[in-house]
Amino acid sequence: xxxxxxxxxxxxxxxxxxxSLCEAMADRDVDVLESLSTRIRASKGDIVVHEGESARNLxxxxxxxxxxxxxxxxxxxQIVGFLGMGDLxxxxxxxxxxxxxxxxxxxxxxxxNREQMRxxxxxxxxxxxxxxxxxxxxxxxxQEQMLLLGRKTAQEKIASFLLSRLRKAERLxxxxxxxxxxxxxxxxxxxxxxxxxxxxxxxTSLKTKGFISLxxxxxxxxxxxxxxxxxxxxx
Amino acid sequence: xxxxxxxxxxxxxxxxxxxSLCEAMADRDVDVLESLSTRIRASKGDIVVHEGESARNLxxxxxxxxxxxxxxxxxxxQIVGFLGMGDLxxxxxxxxxxxxxxxxxxxxxxxxNREQMRxxxxxxxxxxxxxxxxxxxxxxxxQEQMLLLGRKTAQEKIASFLLSRLRKAERLxxxxxxxxxxxxxxxxxxxxxxxxxxxxxxxTSLKTKGFISLxxxxxxxxxxxxxxxxxxxxx
DNA sequence: CGTCTGTTTGATAGCGCTCAAAGGGGGTGG
DNA sequence: CCACCCCCTTTGAGCGCTATCAAACAGACG
Numbered sequence: 001x002x003x004x005x006x007x008x009x010x011x012x013x014x015x016x017x018x019x020s021l022c023e024a025m026a027d028r029d030v031d032v033l034e035s036l037s038t039r040i041r042a043s044k045g046d047i048v049v050h051e052g053e054s055a056r057n058l059x060x061x062x063x064x065x066x067x068x069x070x071x072x073x074x075x076x077x078q079i080v081g082f083l084g085m086g087d088l089x090x091x092x093x094x095x096x097x098x099x100x101x102x103x104x105x106x107x108x109x110x111x112x113n114r115e116q117m118r119x120x121x122x123x124x125x126x127x128x129x130x131x132x133x134x135x136x137x138x139x140x141x142x143q144e145q146m147l148l149l150g151r152k153t154a155q156e157k158i159a160s161f162l163l164s165r166l167r168k169a170e171r172l173x174x175x176x177x178x179x180x181x182x183x184x185x186x187x188x189x190x191x192x193x194x195x196x197x198x199x200x201x202x203x204t205s206l207k208t209k210g211f212i213s214l215x216x217x218x219x220x221x222x223x224x225x226x227x228x229x230x231x232x233x234x235x
Numbered sequence: 236x237x238x239x240x241x242x243x244x245x246x247x248x249x250x251x252x253x254x255s256l257c258e259a260m261a262d263r264d265v266d267v268l269e270s271l272s273t274r275i276r277a278s279k280g281d282i283v284v285h286e287g288e289s290a291r292n293l294x295x296x297x298x299x300x301x302x303x304x305x306x307x308x309x310x311x312x313q314i315v316g317f318l319g320m321g322d323l324x325x326x327x328x329x330x331x332x333x334x335x336x337x338x339x340x341x342x343x344x345x346x347x348n349r350e351q352m353r354x355x356x357x358x359x360x361x362x363x364x365x366x367x368x369x370x371x372x373x374x375x376x377x378q379e380q381m382l383l384l385g386r387k388t389a390q391e392k393i394a395s396f397l398l399s400r401l402r403k404a405e406r407l408x409x410x411x412x413x414x415x416x417x418x419x420x421x422x423x424x425x426x427x428x429x430x431x432x433x434x435x436x437x438x439t440s441l442k443t444k445g446f447i448s449l450x451x452x453x454x455x456x457x458x459x460x461x462x463x464x465x466x467x468x469x470x
Numbered sequence: 471c472g473t474c475t476g477t478t479t480g481a482t483a484g485c486g487c488t489c490a491a492a493g494g495g496g497g498t499g500g
Numbered sequence: 501c502c503a504c505c506c507c508c509t510t511t512g513a514g515c516g517c518t519a520t521c522a523a524a525c526a527g528a529c530g
Binding site: 070077098131144150235 | 303308311329367373387425
């Protein structure tokens with residue numbers, strides 16, 4: 001169960017400030033958000049929002065990883081994105097959430113009432129602008145993912161996935177050629193349109209060919225980035 | 236080759252006004268857009284924008300159908316969307332177009348300079364708001380398409396595609412249970428992550444089972460909508 | 471140490487791709 | 501106006517990739 005915090009000064013102490021939407025506000029105005037937001041902590045497996053549920057709130061992730069997924073009647077699942085620090089749930093103006101959001105790791109996030117936020121956006125056009133940029137960026141990523149899902153082989157999918165994770169880590173300031181995968185092989189499969197077994201076999205295959213090396217199941221070192229880039233874009 | 240028109244009053248005569256972004260402007264202000272826009276006509280196969288090209292312009296489609304696609308090095312193509320009346324190309328703030336846009340039929344569209352439009356948006360917040368809504372809607376559609384591409388069988392994909400086309404026609408005021416498919420089987424395949432042959436076989440199969448009937452290759456009557464809905468959502 | 475969950479490896483089958491050819495409809499030229 | 505041609509679509513045969521079913525393995529936790 002997610003647990004709400006009562007800390008009255010969480011915003012000023014927030015470590016995600018520089019990458020979140022509140023980045024668009026002046027320091028002295030952050031206390032406006034403070035009064036409108038609730039800080040929540042969730043454990044692995046906790047549900048943040050359910051698909052189809054009325055979209056009353058906007059959530060801003062400040063720590064951890066969240067997966068967004070949609071289900072088919074036959075139980076097949078498609079993960080449509082993994083969110084991390086600074087990412088938003090519920091920014092689209094739809095009346096209902098179009099996906100379920102579930103914590104992959106321990107997660108901290110801020111909850112805002114969407115109705116109240118609309119007022120704030122009126123006073124801080126830069127925030128609305130920033131949300132539009134985030135949405136546009138997600139659209140672009142979604143279209144790239146459509147290319148992956150529709151036209152790439154299992155190995156190409158895994159290579160693309162590893163590279164996009166590495167690029168994301170680089171954007172957030174990380175160096176090196178090694179990445180952490182907090183989600184399970186099953187989750188990776190549901191994101192790439194594959195089964196657990198095929199994901200596992202592809203990892204093994206890439207390892208055998210010298211493209212990557214594994215340290216446990218969740219830490220991956222990209223040994224041959226150029227080779228992976230070639231694979232990911234269709235040889 | 237696309238051909239620019241010199242008609243100085245195209246906006247006031249525009250039949251797409253009610254579904255385009257200019258809907259957000261008062262009648263007396265439309266002449267502002269008039270002076271900033273160029274009306275262009277393109278023939279089937281003409282390219283509107285190339286993937287990777289510098290994104291200088293915003294395009295608003297007023298007639299016809301456009302396909303957006305991305306290419307892999309091995310020649311595989313993924314169509315990420317079909318656009319029609321009222322849809323926009325280049326609304327995301329990215330520096331370069333992330334896809335190629337090509338006319339599927341004869342197409343009319345308006346060209347705006349993005350830099351100039353940014354000024355207009357400052358004066359007409361409702362337009363910016365409307366673009367955000369359109370982008371958010373496209374994101375939602377893209378995520379639905381991810382579910383389709385990653386987790387549906389060929390028949391389920393075709394059923395989903397036909398239903399989404401029918402819903403779109405209904406939103407634009409069309410009645411009945413019949414739709415027009417201006418794009419080729421090959422295009423449909425590249426949208427659904429299938430080959431031409433599999434698309435054709437799936438149409439035949441749905442016809443044989445009584446879900447649809449065909450009039451020529453481009454007109455489809457949905458004989459059993461409930462059955463198709465069940466199929467599309469995973470039996 | 472035992473259990474439980476997640477991962478890897480193995481064997482088999484099926485869906486959709488590839489290669490191939492026939493069928494059909496629209497446009498053009500005679 | 502008709503015939504031909506070209507391209508798109510449909511149908512057919514066979515194969516390969518990935519899903520499915522199954523079991524061994526490994527790591528975390530009590």
